[in-house]
Amino acid sequence: MEKIIRKIKAGFSYRPGIREFEELLKSDEIDFKNLRKLCFAGCPFESGSGIRSVCWKILLNYLPLKRGGWPDFLKKQRALYRQFVQEMIIDPGRKANAGVHEDHPLNPNPDSSWQAIFKDNDMLVQIDKDCRRLCPDLFFFQRATDYPHEDIVNCDSNIETLRKRVEQCVLHSETVSRNRLGITNMMSSRRKSSEEYAALPEGQEAHWEVVERILFIYAKLNPGLKYVQGMNEILGPIYYTFASDPDVDCREYAEADSFFCFTNLMAEIRDNFIKTLDDSQCGIGNLMMKLYNYLQVKDPALWHLLKEQDLKPQYYAFRWLTLLLSQEFPLPDVLRIWDSLFADASRFEFLIHVSCAMLMLLREDLLKSDFPHNMKLLQNFPPSIDVQTVLAKAVEVKDRHQGL
Structure with a gap:
């Protein structure tokens, strides 16, 4: 996992090869820990591989780990x-x-x-x-x-x-x-x-x-x-x-x-879809607060600006977190992000890291702009920012959060 993290942080579009996945998936019993490591770096999407489907079925607890069954x-x-x-x-x-x-x-x-x-x-x-x-x-x-x-x-x-x-x-x-x-x-x-x-x-x-x-x-x-x-x-x-x-x-x-x-x-x-739980510890409100707390630690200046302009997370992060970013990126990029989300051992904690990374990648533009511009920017994440850049920044946020 550390090797994968280093390569992503170094800016490489690192993805394990098809052979690595095939070797793991042909085992009599799937090594779930190693599967998560591989999928976190992205499932192969080359035509004919069909690996992502199998991996997602395992990661989402549908297929059992024993292939014989x-x-x-x-x-x-x-x-x-x-x-x-x-x-x-x-x-x-x-x-x-x-x-x-x-x-x-x-x-x-x-x-x-x-x-x-x-x-x-x-x-x-x-x-x-x-x-x-x-x-x-x-x-x-x-x-x-x-x-x-x-x-x-x-x-x-x-x-x-x-x-x-x-x-x-x-x-x-x-x-x-x-x-x-x-x-x-x-x-x-x-x-x-x-x-x-x-x-x-x-x-x-x-x-x-x-x-x-x-x-x-x-x-x-x-x-x-x-x-x-x-x-x-x-x-x-x-x-x-x-x-x-x-x-x-x-x-x-x-x-x-x-x-x-x-x-x-x-x-x-x-729980993210149940309105009566919005302000509870398990609701979407708690997730948005967690995102803002992360940002306050990672980038105090940006956090202060959003607070000063009253750019509440409800205006943009509600959709990010509830729909797992499915509306913010083209479908191929969504599939790539979901590889990492589904492989997340903390079950969607990485979603907070990705969302925090998205804010930090927009910091220069946000810091110099007013409320209307920033609102539009946050509700329409720029397609010019590559998904690998977002994920690399998210891994950096994740490491800093864990004190690595």
């Missing part, structure tokens, strides 16, 4: 996910289309099955809207997947799928307004329909639709949290990594594997 484990988990799809999408869709409900849609009782359906539809519309705009600069999510979910695309036409549910929720509405003369007007409005997003033909699914299904099932299985905006930005890079892997098996089961890896990751960071 992988086939049976994956078969079991993928079958379990297929069962989730059946129980939470297909079966309810069949009942909804057949009108099989014990009560009336207008029943105001909170325990009414119709009330649950209406709430699910509201949540689904939000998920749908967020997933459609996932990584807009990348055409990947708009493309059709080669492996649509068989139980969905081959189901009876009378079954209400998620796509049909969204289309039925997109209704014409009329707003009543009264002008200054007291004349009543009816103004028609209409939300964007799926046709305006160029939905794929029946039998095909875009990658964003797969992400939508994963998030819907996750929300149904986690009723205490449900879906919170931003979860799509956490799932997107994971699904992209698996669905674009050169290994056919990895691509074919990218949906199920992404679901479980995302679930495991959310188990570690879910």
Whole structure:
């Protein structure tokens, strides 16, 4: 690890070679400590390697360390996910289309099955809207997947799928307004329909639709949290990594594997998405305070400026920390950063170091500028700063914090 740290700090774009990863991953039992060391310096991304997918599945506590158990484990988990799809999408869709409900849609009782359906539809519309705009600069999510979910695309036409549910929720509405003369007007409005997003033909699914299904099932299985905006930005890079892997098996089961890896990751960071915990010791507020405390020690002058200009971390660091920097860098750089975050033995302590490094790399510009300029700069991290430069600075911050 010290060798890797020295090379990164020296400015080298150091990455372990494919052979080092292959040697480690072919062992009967994966050396988790050494895997973390290698992944911290970056997983190989050369075409055909497919190493990042396997490493992330291990780092996110999905795949067991003993390789011999992988086939049976994956078969079991993928079958379990297929069962989730059946129980939470297909079966309810069949009942909804057949009108099989014990009560009336207008029943105001909170325990009414119709009330649950209406709430699910509201949540689904939000998920749908967020997933459609996932990584807009990348055409990947708009493309059709080669492996649509068989139980969905081959189901009876009378079954209400998620796509049909969204289309039925997109209704014409009329707003009543009264002008200054007291004349009543009816103004028609209409939300964007799926046709305006160029939905794929029946039998095909875009990658964003797969992400939508994963998030819907996750929300149904986690009723205490449900879906919170931003979860799509956490799932997107994971699904992209698996669905674009050169290994056919990895691509074919990218949906199920992404679901479980995302679930495991959310188990570690879910408190950041719970608003009532913002000011608690485990909430996002505590993380932002920790970042500011780091900065106060590492760069007192910069810390004082931000405090003087009232540039609160809520204005920019909230997004950095909650979404694991997925909105601040191009996707390839996000994947590289996540290699180190997932390999972090302190579980995302390195995220604070990276965020602190980002602030320190902007210090010269920040120190000479006013509030409006600095606000814009912090909310739009300059693409001219290379991700390796950020990571090298983060390692420096990490070492100084540990007194090395």
